Amino acid sequence: MDALKKHAPGAVALRHEDLYTAGIPDLSITLNGRTSWWEIKYADPHTRSSKVQKYLCGRLDEEGICRYVIYQRGIPHPQNPRQRQIRMVKPADVDHWKHCGKVISEGVFDHVALVTEIQRIHGVIL
16 A cells, blocks of 8 residues: 555555455555456465455456455475565456466565556556
């Protein structure tokens, strides 16, 4: 949220995460006349999304814009290393997120790069 406020000050971002309401994405962003919905996941190394959430995110994406943002934790394992990564995935591809979507940053969690991609999706010319 801090990077969004700093690098896209005109955006209206609302957090929706709630322990009692299933399926609603964590965040909505309105910018440049468009509203998008965002489900944030942390993969260590796996992540899950409920059936209700997959359904609702899929419907939101059919009628507008909805994306999963998956933060993959890096593992400095000598035989199977994995770098930190932020990946943006459409709801239809969330079950195969490791091989789908767009890598936003690798090696570090670059929130400025994520905000830049959000702005691009909203039609902001940088």
